[in-house]
Amino acid sequence: MEHKKTYYFAPMEGITTWNYRLAHAKVYGPLSKYFIPFLEPHEKRDFKTRELKEILPEHNEGIYAVPQILTNRADGFLRLARALKSFGYEEINLNLGCPSRTVAAKGKGSGFLEKPGELDHFLEEIFAGTDLKISIKTRIGKDRPEEFERLLEIYNKYPLEELIVHPRLQTDHYKGEPRRQVYQEARAKSQNPLCYNGDLFTRQHIKAFFEQFPKEDCLMIGRGLLMDPGLLCEDNSREKFREFHECLLAAYVEQDLGDTNVLFKMKELWAYQIHQFPGREKDAKKLRKVQRLSEYMQVVEELLSSDGSA
Ligand SMILES: Cc1cc2nc3c(=O)[nH]c(=O)nc-3n(C[C@H](O)[C@H](O)[C@H](O)COP(=O)(O)O)c2cc1C
Structure with missing residues (x-):
């Protein structure tokens, strides 16, 4: 059984x-x-x-x-x-x-x-x-x-x-x-x-x-x-991950931590999350270097809209 x-x-x-x-x-x-x-x-x-x-x-x-x-x-x-x-x-x-x-x-x-x-x-x-x-x-x-x-x-x-x-x-x-x-x-x-x-x-x-x-x-x-936060979830699509990322980023922004701290938190996560994007390790490097939330969003968007297995 x-x-x-x-x-x-x-x-x-x-x-x-x-x-x-x-x-x-x-x-x-x-x-x-x-x-x-x-x-x-x-x-x-x-x-x-x-x-x-x-x-x-x-x-x-x-x-x-x-x-x-x-x-x-x-x-x-x-x-x-x-x-x-x-x-x-x-x-x-x-x-x-x-x-x-x-x-x-x-x-x-x-x-x-x-x-x-x-x-x-x-x-x-x-x-x-x-x-x-x-x-x-x-x-x-x-x-x-x-x-x-x-x-x-x-x-x-x-x-x-x-x-x-x-x-x-x-x-x-x-x-x-x-x-x-x-x-x-x-x-x-x-x-x-x-x-x-x-x-x-x-x-x-x-x-x-x-x-x-x-x-x-x-x-x-x-x-x-x-x-891979969707590791245990049946629906583990790229869209779901996008939703998760948005939800978390919004929550950190709402905390009023300041952009630097928000970026620190999100960058720390990408050291792990990048594993979902094989071949895109260069973007992980770019993400580590960004200083502004707007740049960060841009790199993440490139990643999220890239092909490759989720
Ligand atoms: C960045 C980081 C922080 C951690 N913090 C804690 C913690 O506060 N308490 C704890 O019991 N274990 C902590 N751990 C250990 C994890 O809970 C877990 O036992 C360990 O990562 C092994 O499980 P995993 O192979 O599934 O990651 C931490 C691990 C990492 C990588």
Whole structure:
């Protein structure tokens, strides 16, 4: 029997902003969940202005949004969890995946995986301290894939909403292939629901994944959706992409960020989106150089009206 598949939009700091999430949901229909890029606890206030904009319920209307927390301090996590609950959130995600060296060096993100005893204690405290649903997004270890066995035993002690696994080590960053045999280990041993994340960039990749793991039913996708926001949508025409682009650009312009900031945001996206336009890499270069919104629109129009497969 064909299993029903569930898809989540991965959190991507600076890119999957509330404007992006809403534009995606509006044009391509909402995915099951949209993860909000990480929030960190602060000493003096719960949220910075930029963070507040991300989590406001009116900025996440019509989608199931899951805020993510990056910390190794249970008190900070719980404080932030309470604040998020007061905004109506029922579920939060813990970031145990961020590979950034500065983050990991502070024992946060995938750096926390190096200290399983402390992690266990942290989880004990947060599960005792909140009734919110908690999911975890994790890498498989810091330096060695063998670390995952112990981590999995720890995760198994807690009633996670789900365990999202990006089967790379902190030291892998984004290099090499995801270690899918380690994911299989999680499949065999996890007591918690699982979701796979990593390097599914095209429909072919997704198809091949399900051929390899027919029983998997939940995928989180990040860069693949940045490259092709219609990746999971039946109608993935050039027109749809045009609509998405217009919707997102209008949303950023409406934010009054100033043209430079709007252009920065849009240019960052094109590093991914250009993959939909094989042979047009030159336009990506042009886009990187434009200084004005009018020039930007012109180059984008050339791209959108060019031939080639969408
Ligand atoms: C620019 C960028 C920003 C990211 N920001 C976050 C983040 O805030 N929180 C997080 O858990 N993962 C973050 N990630 C990791 C992604 O959520 C995802 O796990 C990773 O890209 C692998 O999935 P993919 O191969 O489908 O892209 C980020 C990745 C990228 C490329």
